[in-house]
Amino acid sequence: MNIKRWVAAPLDMERAGELAKSFDLPEFLAALLALRGFSGKEQAHSLLEPGTLCDPFLMKDMDRAVARIQRALEDFEKIAVYGDYDADGVTATAMLYTYLQTLGADVRYYIPQRESEGYGMNLSALDTLSREGVNLIITVDNGISAIEEIAYANSLGMDVVVTDHHQPHSKLPEACAVVDAHQPGDESPFKDCSGAGVVLKLIAAMEDGDAQSVLYEFADLAAIGTVGDVVPLLGENRAIVRAGLEIISQLGRDPGLRPGLAALMELSGAKPTATGLAFSVVPAINATGRMGAPERAVRLLTYSDREAARSLAAEIRGDNDRRKKVESEITLQVIEKIERDPKLKYARIIVAEGEGWHHGVVGIVAARITERYGKPSFIFSVDGQEARGSGRSVEGFSLFGAVDSCGDILIRYGGHPMAAGATLAPENLPEFRRRLNEYAHKTCPDMPSLTLRLDCLLEPQAVSAAALKELRPLEPFGSGNPQPLFGIYGARIISMRPVGSGGSHCRLSCEKDGYAFDCLRFGIKPEDFPFPAGSVVDMAVNLEVDNYRGQEKVSILVRDVKLSGLDQEYCIACIRAYEKLRRREPLEPEEAKILTPGRDQLAAVYRLAQSRGGAWTGMEPLLWSLKTKEVNPGMLLASCDILKERGLIHYQTRENSLQIKIIPAAKKVDIFASPLYAKLNHMSTPQGRA
Numbered sequence: 001m002n003i004k005r006w007v008a009a010p011l012d013m014e015r016a017g018e019l020a021k022s023f024d025l026p027e028f029l030a031a032l033l034a035l036r037g038f039s040g041k042e043q044a045h046s047l048l049e050p051g052t053l054c055d056p057f058l059m060k061d062m063d064r065a066v067a068r069i070q071r072a073l074e075d076f077e078k079i080a081v082y083g084d085y086d087a088d089g090v091t092a093t094a095m096l097y098t099y100l101q102t103l104g105a106d107v108r109y110y111i112p113q114r115e116s117e118g119y120g121m122n123l124s125a126l127d128t129l130s131r132e133g134v135n136l137i138i139t140v141d142n143g144i145s146a147i148e149e150i151a152y153a154n155s156l157g158m159d160v161v162v163t164d165h166h167q168p169h170s171k172l173p174e175a176c177a178v179v180d181a182h183q184p185g186d187e188s189p190f191k192d193c194s195g196a197g198v199v200l201k202l203i204a205a206m207e208d209g210d211a212q213s214v215l216y217e218f219a220d221l222a223a224i225g226t227v228g229d230v231v232p233l234l235g236e237n238r239a240i241v242r243a244g245l246e247i248i249s250q251l252g253r254d255p256g257l258r259p260g261l262a263a264l265m266e267l268s269g270a271k272p273t274a275t276g277l278a279f280s281v282v283p284a285i286n287a288t289g290r291m292g293a294p295e296r297a298v299r300l301l302t303y304s305d306r307e308a309a310r311s312l313a314a315e316i317r318g319d320n321d322r323r324k325k326v327e328s329e330i331t332l333q334v335i336e337k338i339e340r341d342p343k344l345k346y347a348r349i350i351v352a353e354g355e356g357w358h359h360g361v362v363g364i365v366a367a368r369i370t371e372r373y374g375k376p377s378f379i380f381s382v383d384g385q386e387a388r389g390s391g392r393s394v395e396g397f398s399l400f401g402a403v404d405s406c407g408d409i410l411i412r413y414g415g416h417p418m419a420a421g422a423t424l425a426p427e428n429l430p431e432f433r434r435r436l437n438e439y440a441h442k443t444c445p446d447m448p449s450l451t452l453r454l455d456c457l458l459e460p461q462a463v464s465a466a467a468l469k470e471l472r473p474l475e476p477f478g479s480g481n482p483q484p485l486f487g488i489y490g491a492r493i494i495s496m497r498p499v500g501s502g503g504s505h506c507r508l509s510c511e512k513d514g515y516a517f518d519c520l521r522f523g524i525k526p527e528d529f530p531f532p533a534g535s536v537v538d539m540a541v542n543l544e545v546d547n548y549r550g551q552e553k554v555s556i557l558v559r560d561v562k563l564s565g566l567d568q569e570y571c572i573a574c575i576r577a578y579e580k581l582r583r584r585e586p587l588e589p590e591e592a593k594i595l596t597p598g599r600d601q602l603a604a605v606y607r608l609a610q611s612r613g614g615a616w617t618g619m620e621p622l623l624w625s626l627k628t629k630e631v632n633p634g635m636l637l638a639s640c641d642i643l644k645e646r647g648l649i650h651y652q653t654r655e656n657s658l659q660i661k662i663i664p665a666a667k668k669v670d671i672f673a674s675p676l677y678a679k680l681n682h683m684s685t686p687q688g689r690a
């Protein structure tokens with residue numbers, strides 16, 4: 001069952017025409033801008049024009065930062081760049097390290113280990129740097145909250161310049177300079193730079209404010225940090241990513257240009273687009289932090305030797321492959337746990353834990369589980385005396401609020417509404433699970449579901465390469481400016497056939513109003529595609545222009561599918577009601593009524609079990625065949641429970657699929673003697689609840 005709420009605005013071509021005229025833009029582009037809320041001419045042009053960086057000295061303390069670094073260069077002081085193990089921290093470190101080296105500085109870098117040290121500065125790292133004779137530490141992508149650590153560095157005789165892009169606490173660290181656009185008194189007009197973006201500005205400031213030549217030199221690395229940190233690709237970030245992609249598309253042609261990055265791009269076969277980076281280079285760099293030694297990623301990005309770069313790039317790709325393997329193994333184990341345990345599966349928030357699960361990937365696993373089950377999840381890695389976990393939420397429910405309410409049993413925690421982390425004693429996990437769900441029950445009786453936002457609906461015959469090329473100025477796509485997602489609604493699937501190596505993808509031949517067209521669904525084999533030929537479906541699609549034998553061709557790439565004509569809101573409400581029943585919470589009479597089948601409906605579900613013969617089937621095709629009997633997804637599941645209780649069928653659910661089998665030798669039984677049926681009926685009447 002697709003448990004996402006699909007939201008689409010209608011495309012008003014007349015209005016699009018007006019906008020196009022007033023902005024002097026192609027019609028399709030104007031329409032899309034309007035749909036995304038870029039309603040004024042200025043707003044539209046801010047998105048479409050190349051843009052540049054503003055004066056770096058508008059950032060508070062930038063002058064002091066530059067002065068302190070200049071002094072260190074003149075006096076040949078020993079400098080340490082203190083970074084972070086994610087793609088933003090790594091690229092920020094590589095940029096500043098490379099730049100200071102070209103100035104002849106005595107510089108080293110320090111990247112904390114994700115597992116043993118964690119994010120940000122720590123005292124023992126400072127001891128190490130002090131012992132090595134470091135006089136000046138420059139933090140990148142961290143430092144704004146390191147109040148104690150920076151005081152300690154000062155006590156060891158080291159000065160600190162902070163550059164960061166995280167939110168400051170109420171107190172700022174006692175550093176020589178604090179450069180962070182979010183602090184009070186900062187006058188830079190753009191606040192959403194990544195840590196690498198801030199470093200780009202620092203370097204521009206060192207170069208007397210010459211942002212253009214610094215972009216030319218370092219925008220490739222800053223682009224990776226920007227895409228990696230998922231900051232909005234708007235304003236100055238667009239200028240950075242555009243300039244960066246320009247450099248990246250030149251890599252390989254000029255052998256002296258960033259050989260490590262060139263090798264990594266080549267090995268991953270990534271396209272020089274923001275999305276290409278997000279799915280190749282960024283996870284590979286992040287994997288070095290998750291799987292062990294993140295300083296190797298800085299080494300790779302600062303190498304000048306091509307051979308050494310190639311072999312290190314291959315090693316880092318290996319880390320990423322290992323990370324993927326570990327991640328999918330743990331995901332499978334979590335899904336197994338959930339499917340085995342109704343208490344987990346039907347909970348408002350899924351909290352799952354495992355002994356020895358690699359801590360570096362539990363956050364990614366939580367994201368997958370939330371996407372799959374459409375509810376917040378928290379995944380814990382249990383290791384001796386500690387359980388460390390990471391959670392992901394759905395829009396409309398603050399996971400941080402939920403975790404905060406359990407603060408008294410947590411050793412450490414933090415986060416924001418959509419993602420949180422927590423560490424606790426393993427014996428407190430059941431209590432944490434209970435209280436998290438209790439909090440959700442109290443604050444959010446109807447949990448929000450995932451939303452799929454479409455830009456607009458399109459008719460398949462309106463799709464053309466020419467129209468799509470009008471949208472090119474919107475690139476690069478990313479956070480805040482996603483690749484347009486269109487809805488093609490009410491298409492009939494004529495046939496499916498395998499494509500790609502091993503037939504692991506699916507080509508769908510479709511038809512709507514007599515117009516035939518093909519779509520591609522990646523990563524799903526035809527036999528696993530949840531809808532049989534003949535189904536009428538709604539599809540969420542990306543459109544891409546490919547060059548095929550000199551001819552421009554539009555590819556329709558399917559991202560999600562649901563059955564056409566189902567009332568999505570109603571289906572979600574029905575499933576929520578069923579989950580409530582399974583959690584043994586009292587139902588409102590209306591909810592119980594939704595779930596209670598009549599004789600006809602039970603008979604229809606029984607016949608369905610007969611006809612399916614025990615194959616796994618998506619819920620939506622099953623509902624389609626039950627449509628005339630007005631069976632909703634919650635009622636389908638409740639009916640299965642009733643028939644199972646009376647010994648008439650076996651059934652299992654797996655994620656969003658169902659497998660129903662009849663028990664052939666079953667004796668004639670009175671279905672209505674089912675205790676569950678009686679309970680539902682009882683709850684359907686107002687007096688029954690009282």
Ligand SMILES: [Mn+2]
Binds near residue numbers: 088089141196229
């Ligand atoms: Mn960052």
